[in-house]
Amino acid sequence: MSSDLCSGYVYILDAAALFASYQLMLPHTARAVTTLEVLEEVRDELSRVSVELSLSAGKLTVVEADSILIDEAVRIAGELGEVGRLSKADLSLVALMVKYSREGCEVIVVTDDYSLQNIAAYLNLYVVGVKRKAIERIVKYVMICEACGFKGSSGDLCPVCGGRMVRKPLRVRIADTTSS
Structure with missing residues (x-):
């Protein structure tokens, strides 16, 4: 509908x-x-x-x-x-x-x-x-532990080692976001 x-x-x-x-x-x-x-x-x-x-x-x-x-x-x-x-x-x-x-x-x-x-x-x-x-590019992000390299989707602390999780771009593709 x-x-x-x-x-x-x-x-x-x-x-x-x-x-x-x-x-x-x-x-x-x-x-x-x-x-x-x-x-x-x-x-x-x-x-x-x-x-x-x-x-x-x-x-x-x-x-x-x-x-x-x-x-x-x-x-x-x-x-x-x-x-x-x-x-x-x-x-x-x-x-x-x-x-x-x-x-x-x-x-x-x-x-x-x-x-x-x-x-x-x-x-x-x-x-x-x-x-x-x-924006011109679509970015997929992942959280990566600075200490052990564990990859996750959320959280500030690594569930494996307790290290700090940082947000990193994983994949990028061109975005067609123009309306003209």
Whole structure:
């Protein structure tokens, strides 16, 4: 079943996009969505006013990601070694990426967060940076113990020797994240 939001582009906005009032610059046919967790990150007066105006004008919609989609977001982030780098708000946005891409929407993720950009590119979604250029490569990360070389997907301490785990890129591939 297709969402009514799929009639044009669906822009998934993180806090950086809301701080820049990105939702107010979108074309009339576009829809901007975010989550309550992201809205809680917007605390300054000017950005709050922009968000409230956008909500009342229908330029921004708050969508709740259900627990099944959050679990899927954690799984996908885990495939890339990004789980430990994501906040609850970030995971809620990944859940929206999954939701709208599965519904067949043309999804554009607007964020300066490189972990979110990495996941969006991995899901073959378009990425737009707010103040930073979008990533050009998808990176899969792994945690490696500095002492014994044990490889894992998460954690600060090695379960084998207790050494410090560091995040290293494992694989890289070119990302097609442009919407043009």
